[in-house]
Amino acid sequence: xxxxxxxxxxxxxxxxxxxxxxxxxxxxxxxxxxxxxxxxxxxxxxxxxxxxxxxxxxxxxxxxxxxxxxxxxxxxxxxxxxxxxxxxxxxxxxxxxxxxxxxxxxxxxxxxxxxxxxxxxxxxxxxxxxxxxxxxxxxxxxxxxxxxxxxxxxxxxxxxxxxxxxxxxxxxxxxxxxxxxxxxxxxxxxxxxxxxxxxxxxxxxxxxxxxxxxxxxxxxxxxxxxxxxxxxxxxxxxxxxxxxxxxxxxxxxxxxxxxxxxxxxxxxxxxxxxxxxxxxxxxxxxxxxxxxxxxxxxxxxxxxxxxxxxxxxxxxxxx
Amino acid sequence: xxxxxxxxxxxxxxxxxxxxxxxxxxxxxxxxxxxxxxxxxxxxxxxxxxxxxxxxxxxxxxxxxxxxxxxxxxxxxxxxxxxxxxxxxxxxxxxxxxxxxxxxxxxxxxxxxxxxxxxxxxxxxxxxxxxxxxxxxxxxxxxxxxxxxxxxxxxxxxxxxxxxxxxxxxxxxxxxxxxxxxxxxxxxxxxxxxxxxxxxxxxxxxxxxxxxxxxxxxxxxxxxxxxxxxxxxxxxxxxxxxxxxxxxxxxxxxxxxxxxxxxxxxxxxxxxxxxxxxxxxxxxxxxxxxxxxxxxxxxxxxxxxxxxxxxxxxxxxxxxxxxxxxxxxxxxxxxxxxxxxxxxxxxxxxxxxxxxxxxxxxxxxxxxxxxxxxxxxxxxxxxxxxxxxxxxxxxxxxxxxxxxxxxxxxxxxxxxxxxxxxxxxxxxxxxxxxxxxxxxxxxxxxxxxxxxxxxxxxxxxxxxxxxxxxxxxxxxxxxxxxxxxxxxxxxxxxxxxxxxxxxxxxxxxxxxxxxxxxxxxxxxxxxxxxxxxxxxxxxxxxxxxxxxxxxxxxxxxxxxxxxxxxxxxxxxxxxxxxxxxxxxxxxxxxxxxxxx
Numbered sequence: 001x002x003x004x005x006x007x008x009x010x011x012x013x014x015x016x017x018x019x020x021x022x023x024x025x026x027x028x029x030x031x032x033x034x035x036x037x038x039x040x041x042x043x044x045x046x047x048x049x050x051x052x053x054x055x056x057x058x059x060x061x062x063x064x065x066x067x068x069x070x071x072x073x074x075x076x077x078x079x080x081x082x083x084x085x086x087x088x089x090x091x092x093x094x095x096x097x098x099x100x101x102x103x104x105x106x107x108x109x110x111x112x113x114x115x116x117x118x119x120x121x122x123x124x125x126x127x128x129x130x131x132x133x134x135x136x137x138x139x140x141x142x143x144x145x146x147x148x149x150x151x152x153x154x155x156x157x158x159x160x161x162x163x164x165x166x167x168x169x170x171x172x173x174x175x176x177x178x179x180x181x182x183x184x185x186x187x188x189x190x191x192x193x194x195x196x197x198x199x200x201x202x203x204x205x206x207x208x209x210x211x212x213x214x215x216x217x218x219x220x221x222x223x224x225x226x227x228x229x230x231x232x233x234x235x236x237x238x239x240x241x242x243x244x245x246x247x248x249x250x251x252x253x254x255x256x257x258x259x260x261x262x263x264x265x266x267x268x269x270x271x272x273x274x275x276x277x278x279x280x281x282x283x284x285x286x287x288x289x290x291x292x293x294x295x296x297x298x299x300x301x302x303x304x305x306x307x308x309x310x311x312x313x314x315x316x317x318x319x
Numbered sequence: 320x321x322x323x324x325x326x327x328x329x330x331x332x333x334x335x336x337x338x339x340x341x342x343x344x345x346x347x348x349x350x351x352x353x354x355x356x357x358x359x360x361x362x363x364x365x366x367x368x369x370x371x372x373x374x375x376x377x378x379x380x381x382x383x384x385x386x387x388x389x390x391x392x393x394x395x396x397x398x399x400x401x402x403x404x405x406x407x408x409x410x411x412x413x414x415x416x417x418x419x420x421x422x423x424x425x426x427x428x429x430x431x432x433x434x435x436x437x438x439x440x441x442x443x444x445x446x447x448x449x450x451x452x453x454x455x456x457x458x459x460x461x462x463x464x465x466x467x468x469x470x471x472x473x474x475x476x477x478x479x480x481x482x483x484x485x486x487x488x489x490x491x492x493x494x495x496x497x498x499x500x501x502x503x504x505x506x507x508x509x510x511x512x513x514x515x516x517x518x519x520x521x522x523x524x525x526x527x528x529x530x531x532x533x534x535x536x537x538x539x540x541x542x543x544x545x546x547x548x549x550x551x552x553x554x555x556x557x558x559x560x561x562x563x564x565x566x567x568x569x570x571x572x573x574x575x576x577x578x579x580x581x582x583x584x585x586x587x588x589x590x591x592x593x594x595x596x597x598x599x600x601x602x603x604x605x606x607x608x609x610x611x612x613x614x615x616x617x618x619x620x621x622x623x624x625x626x627x628x629x630x631x632x633x634x635x636x637x638x639x640x641x642x643x644x645x646x647x648x649x650x651x652x653x654x655x656x657x658x659x660x661x662x663x664x665x666x667x668x669x670x671x672x673x674x675x676x677x678x679x680x681x682x683x684x685x686x687x688x689x690x691x692x693x694x695x696x697x698x699x700x701x702x703x704x705x706x707x708x709x710x711x712x713x714x715x716x717x718x719x720x721x722x723x724x725x726x727x728x729x730x731x732x733x734x735x736x737x738x739x740x741x742x743x744x745x746x747x748x749x750x751x752x753x754x755x756x757x758x759x760x761x762x763x764x765x766x767x768x769x770x771x772x773x774x775x776x777x778x779x780x781x782x783x784x785x786x787x788x789x790x791x792x793x794x795x796x797x798x799x800x801x802x803x804x805x806x807x808x809x810x811x812x813x814x815x816x817x818x819x820x821x822x823x824x825x826x827x828x829x830x831x832x833x834x835x836x837x838x839x840x841x842x843x844x845x846x847x848x849x850x851x852x853x854x855x856x857x858x859x860x861x862x863x864x865x866x867x868x869x870x871x872x873x874x875x876x877x878x879x880x881x882x883x884x885x886x887x888x889x890x891x892x893x894x895x896x897x898x899x900x901x902x903x904x905x906x907x908x909x910x911x912x913x914x915x
Contacts, residue, residue: 046833047480048480048483048484048485048487049483051480051481051483052483055483055537081394081561083394083395084394084395084546084561084562085395085540085541085545085546086546086561091561094560094563095563153594153597157601157602157604158597158601158602161602164602164604165594165597165598165602165604166388166587166590166594166598166604166605168564168587169560169563169564170558170564170566264589264590264591265590265594266590267587267588267589267590267594269560269562269563269564269589273562273589274562277562280781
């Protein structure tokens with residue numbers, strides 16, 4: 001297994017380089033520049049804008065800019081935003097806690113909902129519970145998050161007035177009050193995202209369990225006289241969850257990417273909204289840094305998923 | 320309105336027969352701006368009116384936290400490189416100019432002890448210099464005193480081309496000298512009727528010399544104060560997360576007594592305009608939201624909750640349609656929409672007149688924009704009560720049909736008019752924006768009844784307004800027959816605004832379409848009038864010239880003004896927040912308070 005890991009890690013390096021080249025080229029070819037607002041402002045003479053572009057090296061040839069970026073990145077300097085002049089790593093770190101908290105919590109909620117509901121639905125297939133759960137799941141992943149988000153806002157914030165709908169990253173309060181404020185403002189976005197994700201996963205869990213539950217060894221276990229609960233938890237679930245674990249591991253990078261639509265609706269200052277704002281403003285260093293970290297995470301979690309899969313299922317071996 | 324008429328009105332104000340306010344509104348009615356009208360009076364020696372801003376609290380503090388919702392959050396806090404109003408507003412929380420513009424266009428002193436005038440010796444007789452007396456006892460947030468050195472430093476900072484300040488055009492040609500510790504003199508290269516541009520309003524916020532001195536020129540972008548400002552304003556900086564949250568606390572040594580009323584201030588950014596309106600008008604989570612580009616119907620519904628009200632502030636933004644005088648479909652010397660070409664249909668004044676008759680401005684106002692868009696016939700602003708006597712608008716499909724028939728445009732295949740092989744089929748573009756798409760639909764419908772076929776095109780705003788010279792869909796390229804957008808007047812004086820129709824700034828391939836006359840309209844009379852206005856010392860003659868320019872461009876029908884766009888914002892019912900269309904929303908921030 002050691003050789004396999006090493007090989008995968010070694011292949012990851014050129015993959016990342018390739019990704020960064022493609023990203024950088026696409027951004028360089030894309031229309032727009034970070035100072036376009038200056039272009040439409042009648043009071044700003046064109047020389048000012050051109051001077052700024054030259055200052056930031058925007059007029060250099062693409063390969064030169066890429067090389068500059070790559071060497072700085074390897075030295076740990078992620079550059080600074082063209083628009084605000086703040087270091088990119090400061091910007092990302094500012095938004096990381098909120099992203100991890102809100103999006104992370106929604107993934108946990110999704111798991112907590114999908115697992116029991118999916119398993120129960122599969123253990124009693126085509127029963128009332130299964131039919132209702134499946135329908136709700138279909139509705140859940142068909143409705144877009146901006147729709148469910150707006151519905152929840154209209155119901156809980158505006159009609160009932162129970163929950164605030166504008167997210168505040170810093171709350172001046174301490175102890176229980178701080179936790180309570182955070183919970184109140186996070187419930188809606190976490191629910192919106194969590195249920196959306198949970199709906200998809202519930203269907204996966206259900207079909208994975210259904211696949212396993214009709215296999216012979218389950219019948220054997222039942223005929224040996226084991227309690228149904230033990231059969232399900234010790235034998236069925238363990239085997240059924242292997243593909244689900246892989247799925248969850250592959251989903252982990254999206255926690256970093258955030259959920260752009262939900263962040264917009266609830267004004268959550270997450271990394272997703274940072275990325276979108278940077279794209280709309282043509283702020284290349286920020287876009288490069290965020291997407292590059294995202295690609296590292298994707299490659300890393302792919303590896304993790306493969307390793308986990310091999311560990312959980314002894315039938316799989318890697319050469 | 321001729322020069323003589325204006326002079327007569329000024330005399331009436333001076334002798335007390337005409338209220339100052341009426342004069343200003345009449346001037347606005349013929350296309351001037353309120354600040355310009357106010358300067359006309361000042362030049363004639365009519366004393367500046369001092370606006371009294373209502374303020375009830377009797378002590379500083381005790382108001383809690385003021386929560387502002389700016390759905391486009393500021394990303395930096397240096398007013399001298401602000402490209403958009405969001406950074407100006409963020410900076411205005413901490414920095415102040417020498418004076419601001421009130422809603423009637425009068426100057427309101429902030430860091431100045433008084434407004435310069437002929438009587439107090441502030442304005443020189445030859446119109447070439449202004450002497451500002453600074454208020455005493457003003458301190459920066461770190462305790463250092465505010466003096467004339469700071470004012471001179473701001474000028475040096477902005478005029479340095481290495482700083483790349485967006486305000487450079489205002490400060491480049493003037494001279495600023497320190498007379499004594501609290502007096503500065505600004506000298507203009509030629510007599511300037513509009514002297515109140517440097518150091519006033521959005522282009523005049525003061526940054527501290529003692530902190531910024533090492534960061535002048537190319538190093539200005541590295542100054543830590545760009546993210547942590549130290550100013551003279553009512554609130555001290557606390558925390559800033561770009562694009563997300565800006566916070567401040569009340570400054571205990573603020574130079575106006577009993578202000579500010581609030582103990583802390585927050586400006587949250589992000590999201591969209593509709594939910595910002597909801598947060599103020601329906602849930603009351605926020606006290607004030609800015610620039611609500613939302614349909615009036617929605618705003619009215621939100622207001623029904625009774626938690627807040629929508630304020631419409633008049634400025635000078637105008638939504639209008641341009642008819643291309645050049646041919647965008649055929650290349651001349653490798654360039655589309657070249658000024659060497661002529662548009663086959665729009666070069667006929669009858670077609671342009673017909674198009675103007677086919678835009679139902681009233682319907683656009685009533686059904687789309689409501690209070691946020693007022694039907695107008697003028698390119699320079701136009702409030703409803705005082706219509707300019709010169710320009711009128713009309714919506715008349717029958718008349719349009721008649722005009723076209725008389726000019727020889729006969730209906731051909733499919734009911735589309737044609738003449739000499741040219742069909743009246745046009746591409747009409749604008750940005751992606753729901754009210755604009757609805758306006759396009761209304762215009763298309765009316766044109767269809769007159770035998771004109773319009774193909775509607777919408778381009779995403781970031782591209783349309785983007786200025787990227789490689790993209791064919793920008794409004795600067797104007798590679799289609801007609802386009803519609805809102806142009807904003809960023810300064811109270813119309814000279815820069817009206818320059819966009821002069822022939823020396825035509826956007827073309829060789830200047831990468833970076834110049835301002837994207838309409839590509841050429842008119843010798845207009846050019847002559849603008850040149851004369853630049854050199855004209857007498858502000859009354861100058862005002863008459865601007866009125867003439869407005870009439871020239873509107874009567875050519877190459878531009879069809881649709882609606883004049885005041886700025887809607889929402890405030891909680893208890894919040895008292897005086898707003899001005901000629902300055903930032905936060906121009907009177909120290910005077911904001913909440914009624915008990």
